[in-house]
Amino acid sequence: MPPARPQSSIRRESSPYTRPASSSQLGTLPSRSSIPRTTSSSTPHPSAVPLRPSTSVSQHSSYSYGGTRSVTSSSHPSAPRRRASTASGRRPRSTASVWGSDSHEIVCAVSEARGVSPAVGLAFVNITTNEAILSQICDSQFYVKTIHKIQLYEPSTILMVTTAFPPNQQSNLLSIFEEELPGTPIEPLDRKYWSEHAGLESIQTLAFREDLEAIKVAIGGNFYATCAFAAAIKYVELSCRVSIMSHSLRVRYQPSEDTMMIDISTIHSLELIQNLQNAKSKDCLFGLLNETLTPMGSRFLRSNILQPSSQVDTLCPRLDALDELTVKEDMFFEIRRALKDFTDVEKLLTALVLVTNQSSIDISKQAINQVLHVKAFVIAVPSLHEALGAARSDLLVKIRDICRPELVQPVTDLIATTINDDVTAMGTPLEMRNQRTYAVKSGVHGLLDVARQTYKEATEDVHQHVEDINKDHDIDSDLKFDEQRKFWLRLRQSDFEDRPLPAILINKVRKGNWVECQTLMLVQLNNRVTDSHNEAVMLSDKVIQELLDSIRAHVPDLFRVCESIALLDMVAAFGQSATTRDYVRPEYSDSLALKGARHPICERMHPERFVPNDVFANEQHRFQIITGCNMSGKSTYIRMISLLQVMAQVGSFVPSQYAAFPIIEQLFVRTSTDDSIEANMSTFSLEMRDMAFILRNINDKSLVIIDELGRATSTRDGLAIALATSEALVQSGSLVWFATHFQELAVILGNRPGVLNLHLATEIRDMDEQSKMTMLYKIASGPVQLKNYGLYLARAIGFPEQFLRVAEDVSQTLADRIEQKKQTSQSRKLIRQRKLIMNLHESLAQLHDSDMDGAALGSYLRRLQGDFISRMDGIEGEGQPDVD
Missing domain, CATH: 1.10.1420.10 (MutS, DNA mismatch repair protein; Chain A, domain 3)
Structure with missing residues (x-):
């Protein structure tokens, strides 16, 4: 690389091979078109690696475990090979990205150690904001945490060691990247650049001096993160044509266990960053909390919502x-x-x-x-x-x-x-031009003062010229300024309805009620003002550059x-x-307890109509089944819990009278019922894919929200899947809220340890042969007792009466047949006996772990034995009630 400019931190070299950068990316760098040819004297470095056109990186709604994708590869004699996939209908990077902008240029290096529990080192280098984030993750064979981390940071390029690519044995991680990150270029980088020693040297050289000791302690033992950092820095130097100077890079180590993992599907389902119906709406959690006054604060809030x-x-x-x-x-x-x-x-x-x-x-x-x-x-x-x-x-x-x-x-x-x-610093272009002209103090350069005097006189001539035109031609023109045309005139079009525009005016453009134009003299004066301004700027440049250094x-x-x-x-x-x-400070405990809790977004939209609710969950009530009528508020209730959990772990107060939360490490939400035409997946397919992801990654530190699982397929299959999923979720030990219309689910699981049945209350009154249905939006104990509430709702919203009568007859006939089968079934007795034996097993297991003395334990066991025999004999008899 050419020698670096003294005391500068990052230098981007000029080359015809480099990618044109936007002003938002490079700050001080102009576009190539704005650089006069006479000043472009640099030549391409022989080791330059051409950059590809900027690629817009997509954000998948959830992780997938199958399917196909098309892969296109391209190569260049001096450029590393790239794998990229294309997909349609992708969300923009800013939807769920921590940095939240498509303009950011981010390089991500990934280093993996294969094994039963593979370790993955990640290094993100954001050239746009001059920072690097290192992380090392102990992941599963599905690399869920790694994928999640990369999706949050949305890199422009992913780097992996060359041996992970064919014709070598392709790594499993690379295959998952190709499946889960379509559209993101994946580049091979020679193994010699993945060096722990080089990574430590880069940290020693590039990190802020004050941060060095803390970073060294943080990365101690994190071999793969250090290697990934070395590779990312080398790629930035060789391919991105950026030379990072000493002690100028913000380097942070970010342990993955310090933040809550929220998968991309959950981010979109909960509308954490963006409203699903209207992308510009502020009716999302980020829009609700974003009362920040600085762009830095807004970005920091966004990052915390995505990673509480x-x-x-x-x-x-x-x-x-x-x-x-x-x-x-x-x-x-x-x-x-x-x-x-x-x-x-x-x-x-x-x-x-x-x-x-x-x-x-x-x-x-x-x-x-x-x-x-x-x-x-x-x-x-x-x-x-x-x-x-x-x-x-x-x-x-x-x-x-x-x-x-x-x-x-x-x-x-x-x-x-x-x-x-x-x-x-001023806001308008004209004021900013004036400030630039007079920025440097007088006496620094003799010619600078002359250029300023010329600028002042030329500017005064412009104003005098406009006054003369207005007087000589009896017009009322306003003097305006912009960067492209410099000074120009604006006149009201209505002033020239009965007469033509003066011939002295040129470059006339009609815009609405206005005429925009110039004069030949004004154009000449613009050139004089611009030349004098440019001369003042160039004469100030040496002083300014020394000041910047x-x-x-x-x-x-x-x-x-x-x-x-x-x-x-x-x-x-x-x-x-x-x-x-009116938010309150949350507490952190082992239980989740909310009194008078309110959905933060719905409350803002309907402050007077929203009904607060109570929530309580602990080890004894960790799986809660929520039933209720359509439109009774089940989805709002369970979403409210997850949103308040995120708010509490961001450090915000929450909308409630009292709030206590456990610390959650993973948040999973399955609520969407949309299909995906682009991925060729139906609603049910997406539902099953998301549930597979949840079941593979759930643990006792997870919060899970499930809304209407199984409704996208047949009733029998949907109930079977919902029941099997519920069994697995109960055994996981996580906190689960399961909203469903399958009332059988509440009956079957009602007596399981840790399961609690709740419903959203509804009031129905018959008035003059008409049913009036009132949603109370209030949580109540037990499963919903109302039968055929779908028919009640249909009548309440005006469904034709003749159709309702037929529907009621069919419903009653089906119910009678089902009840008749239950009464005559020979297997019902066996089911009741098995349930009684399971209850006995649970009681004995609890006694095994108790600290009761021998006498008390013996007495209790005798009573338990007598009760078991009595109830078993009752089942054998006819007409006995069901066992609870």
Whole structure:
């Protein structure tokens, strides 16, 4: 690689082979079309590896375990081989991505150790935001956690060692990637680049100095994550044409066990990030909680919703800080006011460390813009520190300490020695051009002052010219400015209904009620103003570049301030929600207990109509069957539980009178009934695929929400599948809410340990031969007792009476036949006997683990024996009631 520019952090080299980058990606880099040919003097490096066109990465709704896909491969003599698959109807990256934008350029390296429980090392390098995330996961043979992690970060390219590709024996992980991540390029990289030693050296060289010791401790023993980091950095240097300079990269190690795993299907089903009906609607959890005032805070909130923390040590300080903000109203408003002064500092600092070796007027303009925005940033920090003056909670005190003025004062002093005090970053193009012209202090360069004087005189000539035109031709034109046309005129079209436009006007364009135009003299004056402005910018460039090089030495401190602002902004946003919507602080315990809980999104949409409900689940009531009429609120009730769990593990208050939550490590939701035409899968196929994924990965730290399992197939098969799935979920020890219309499910499982039957209450009244059905939306004990509620609902909404009478006759006939079969069945007695024996087995198992003394135990066993014999004899007799 060519020698690096001194003190710069990341350099992107110019090459005709490199991919054109957008301004949102590279910050300071202009597009190729904006670079004059006379200034483009760089030549391609002989080791350059051509980049492919940017690929939009999809987000699958759930994991799959079969099916086919088409694979296309391409090669280049100097480029690594790529495998990519295509799929239609994919969601954009921003739907469920942690970084939430298609413009991010992200490289992911994956290193695996094969075995019974394979370890997988992951390294994500985001070139757009100048950060790297390392993780090592102990995964299953299906690599569920690995797939989940990659789907959340949505890399532009995935790297794997060359031996994982054919003609070698293709690895199982590669096959799963091809199946689960269609559309994502998968690149082979030579094994020599996957080196732990090289990874440690890269961390030592690239990470912030202050973070080195903490990172070394975190990655200790994580061989595969370190190897993956080495490969990602090498790929960035060789293929992406980016040279990362020393101590400029934000490196973090992120243990997978520190966050709740939410699969992609659950993210979309719960509408955590995006409303399913309207992508622009704010009726989703992210839209509800996103009261942030900075882009950094919004991104941080998004990341936390997709990856809620499972560490109480992380959540409690957030709740303490939130508690303090809700009590100290003056401090809360001061913080919110101070946060409004911050723009997207994270992207600003990333653009600051991306340095090109080209020279052009556009690059020089961007450099001045960066300095002015950094100035605005460091000026705003003391106000935030002052707003936190009354803070007492540990988290707020720590943020105040990081945002102390002394930390940014060196940058403030550097800027003050070069930049005029009254020059600041402005919003409009004309104001920003003026600020660039007068940014550097006078006396630095003699010709600079001459260029400024020329700029001033030419600008005054423009205004004088417009006044002369208005006077000479009796018109009322307004002077406007934009980057493309520079100065131009706007006139009302209604002023020229009875006369033609003056001949002096050229480049006329009619837009609505306005006429936009210029004059030949105005075009010439524009050229004079532009030339003088460009001259001032170019003469300022050397001073600005020296200033930027000095500022880059303080970038690690500025990034820490930026991250603290993001965290504070998120907590303050929670405070805004908590105070305006009457939320309460959650507790963390072994049980899930909610009193007067409300669905956060439905409450915002219908604040006066929503009915609160209570929820309780513990080891004795961990599997809850929810029955009830159609439209009674079953889906809303179970979704509410999962949304409040996510809110609690993000660190937010929740809509409830009282709330206590266990710490959940996995959240699974199966609610959707949509089919997938693109994947050629029916509703039932998708349902079974999602349930297979849940059953393979569930454990006792999981929360599972199942809505109407089995309704997409025949009644008999649906009940059988629902019953078999329920048996497995009961044995898993997880917390499960199972909403169903299969009333037999509630009867069969009703007496199992850990199973609780609940229903949503409905009131039916017969009035003048008409049935009135009222949904109470209130949870009640036991299974639903109302029969034929579907017919009641059909009558209530106006279904024709003649059809209803036929339906009622058919329903009654079927019910009579079923009851007759039950009474005459010879197997019914055997079923009752087996159930009694199972109850006896459970009682004996509980006695085996009890601490009763011998006498008491003997007495209890004798009573149990007598009761068992008596009830068994009753079953043998005729007309005995069913055993409970």
